[in-house]
Amino acid sequence: MGARHHSSSDYVEAAKIRLFMNTCTQCKKEFTVTDQDSLFYEKMGVPHPVLCADCRRQHLLIWRNQRTLYSRKCSATNKPIISIFSPDSPYIVYDRDYWWSAAWDPFEHGMDFDFSKTFAEQFNELLRITPLAAIFNGNSENSLYCNHVGSMKNSYLTFASWGDENVMYSDLSFGDKDSVDMLETGDCQQCYELVQSNNCFDSKYCIQSERCNNSWFLFDCKDCDNCIGCTNLRHKQYYIFNKPYTPEEYKKRAAELRLDTRSGIEKTKREFEEFKKSAIHKYANIITCESCTGDTLTGGQNVRYSFALRDELTDVAYCINGGRNLIDVYDGYGVGFGLERGYLCLDTGANGADNIACFVVWGCQYAYYSYNCHSSFEIFGCTGVRNKKHCILNRQYTQSEYEQLKKKIIAHMREAGEWGHLPSPSISPFGYNETLAHEYTPLTKEQAISLGFKWQDAMPGTTGRETLVEVSEIITDVPDLIVNEVFACRACKRNYRIVTAELAFYRSKELPLPTQCPQCRYDARRSLRNPHTLWNRQCMCELENHSHAGRCPVQFETTYAPDRPEKVYCETCYQSEII
Numbered sequence: 001m002g003a004r005h006h007s008s009s010d011y012v013e014a015a016k017i018r019l020f021m022n023t024c025t026q027c028k029k030e031f032t033v034t035d036q037d038s039l040f041y042e043k044m045g046v047p048h049p050v051l052c053a054d055c056r057r058q059h060l061l062i063w064r065n066q067r068t069l070y071s072r073k074c075s076a077t078n079k080p081i082i083s084i085f086s087p088d089s090p091y092i093v094y095d096r097d098y099w100w101s102a103a104w105d106p107f108e109h110g111m112d113f114d115f116s117k118t119f120a121e122q123f124n125e126l127l128r129i130t131p132l133a134a135i136f137n138g139n140s141e142n143s144l145y146c147n148h149v150g151s152m153k154n155s156y157l158t159f160a161s162w163g164d165e166n167v168m169y170s171d172l173s174f175g176d177k178d179s180v181d182m183l184e185t186g187d188c189q190q191c192y193e194l195v196q197s198n199n200c201f202d203s204k205y206c207i208q209s210e211r212c213n214n215s216w217f218l219f220d221c222k223d224c225d226n227c228i229g230c231t232n233l234r235h236k237q238y239y240i241f242n243k244p245y246t247p248e249e250y251k252k253r254a255a256e257l258r259l260d261t262r263s264g265i266e267k268t269k270r271e272f273e274e275f276k277k278s279a280i281h282k283y284a285n286i287i288t289c290e291s292c293t294g295d296t297l298t299g300g301q302n303v304r305y306s307f308a309l310r311d312e313l314t315d316v317a318y319c320i321n322g323g324r325n326l327i328d329v330y331d332g333y334g335v336g337f338g339l340e341r342g343y344l345c346l347d348t349g350a351n352g353a354d355n356i357a358c359f360v361v362w363g364c365q366y367a368y369y370s371y372n373c374h375s376s377f378e379i380f381g382c383t384g385v386r387n388k389k390h391c392i393l394n395r396q397y398t399q400s401e402y403e404q405l406k407k408k409i410i411a412h413m414r415e416a417g418e419w420g421h422l423p424s425p426s427i428s429p430f431g432y433n434e435t436l437a438h439e440y441t442p443l444t445k446e447q448a449i450s451l452g453f454k455w456q457d458a459m460p461g462t463t464g465r466e467t468l469v470e471v472s473e474i475i476t477d478v479p480d481l482i483v484n485e486v487f488a489c490r491a492c493k494r495n496y497r498i499v500t501a502e503l504a505f506y507r508s509k510e511l512p513l514p515t516q517c518p519q520c521r522y523d524a525r526r527s528l529r530n531p532h533t534l535w536n537r538q539c540m541c542e543l544e545n546h547s548h549a550g551r552c553p554v555q556f557e558t559t560y561a562p563d564r565p566e567k568v569y570c571e572t573c574y575q576s577e578i579i
Ligand SMILES: [Zn+2]
Pocket: 024, 025, 026, 027, 028, 029, 051, 052, 053, 054, 055, 056
C-alpha cells in the first residue's frame, strides 16, 4: 500500500473547500457553512446557524417595522405622536424626544436573571415593562413621519435614509435633496421616481444611472444630459430612445411626448419598458470590489450574498443596506458607520464592536441581545440603556459580577438552544405584516402564525373615505385646496392625500398628481430593483468580436433569475460593449 504524502499546503487547500451541510430547521432546505463561515462563528463564540440564510434574514427583519406608522398617544405625556408601535400593542411607548430625555429611568424595571426561565421569556417581559421610543428618528428637523433615519431635514414619509433635505416618499435615500419617490439613491437633487441612481439632477424615472441631468426614463446611463428613454449610454446629450437629435429637434420631439400629462408619461413608460429589454444588463453592479457576490456593492473585499452596501467592507456576508466601514459582519440589515464583529444585527453600528443579536444599538461594544441601546459597554438583554457598563436585563452589576453572570447566562442559553440564534419570533414587538420580513417574504396570516410569527390585524389606513375621484391630467389645473381632498388609490383603493410641499414639487416640475397611494408607488419602484437573491448563471454574450468563441463561458452569481428576458453579460463582455 503506497502511503500518500500530504504537504501542509494540501491541508490548507482542503480546509478551504471543506463545507458543512446543514438542514434549515424552518424550510428544510440544505445550506452550506464554509470553513470561512465556521471561523467567523468561532470568532464570535456562537454555534453554526440552524436556519438557512434566507430564513435567518426573515427572522431578523421581523424586528424592523420600517414603514408602518400609527397615530397614538405618548404613554408618559399623552401627547399625540407618530409611532411604529400600534396603539393596540401591549408596549409602553414614549414620544421620541421624551424617551431620549433624562425624565425617565430605564433601570426602574430592571430584572434579576431567573435561571428557571429561558432568556427569551425574560427579555420579552423586559420589553413590555420598559418604555420604547416611538420611532427611530435621530438628529432630525421637521421630519416626524420618517423612521430608521438620521440627520434629516424637512422630509416626509421617508424611511431607512440618512442626511436628506426636502425629500418625500423615499427609501434608502442618502444625501438627496428636493426629491420625491426615490429608492436606493444618493446625492440626487430635484429628482422624481429614481431607482438605484446617484448624483442625478432634475431627472425622472431613471434606473441604475449616474450623473445624469434633465432626463427621463434612463436605464444604466452615465453622464448624460437631456436624454429620454435611453439605455446603456455614456456622455450623451439630446438622445431619444438611443437616437441622437439636434437640440432643436430634441426639444420638438420631447414636447410631442407630452410628459406634462399623465397619459404622456404612461405611454412613454410603456415604450421604455419594452425598449429596456434589449439593453445589455451587467450581471451585477459591483464596483471597486474584490471577491464579492451580491449586487449594488462598492468598495468591498470578500463580501458575499450582500446587497446595497457601500465603502470599506471587509469579510462581510448576508448583509443588506449600509456600509461605511464594516469588518467581520454577518447577517445584518442597516448596519454601518463602523461595525466590527457583528452578527444578527439590525440598524446597528456607529462605532460598535462585538455585537450579537442587537437591534438599534449604536456605539456599543460587547452588546448582546439588546434593543435600542446606545454608547454602552458590556450589555446583555438590555433595552433603552444609554452610557452604561456591565448591565444585564437593565440591572447594573460590578465588572466581576457581570463577567461571572454573563458566562452563566451564555451556558444557560446554550443549553436551551438560544445562544447565537435570533430570539424567538414571538417576542418581536411587531406583527409579521408590519415588518420588512413581509416585504421580502410575503405570507398570509395563517402561514405567519404557523411559523410562530405574530400578526397585526388592525393595520393603519382607510378605504372609502375619498372626497375626490377625478384626478386632473396636468398639474396646471390643480387648485391649492387639493391638499384638503382625500383620494383613493387606483391600484389598492387605500386613501391618500397630497401634502402642500408635495404639491409645490409637482408644480415646479410640471408633473401630474399621482393616482396611486405611497405604498403602491413604493412597491412599483421595488419591482424595478432586482430581488436580493442570487442565481448561478452563464454570460449570455455570443458576440463574435469578443475573445470567446461561441457563447462566453464566464459564470457568475446574479440577481437576474434564469427565466428573465434580459441580456445578462459578464463584466468583461459588458465593458467591451458599453464603454
Ligand atoms: Zn430556511
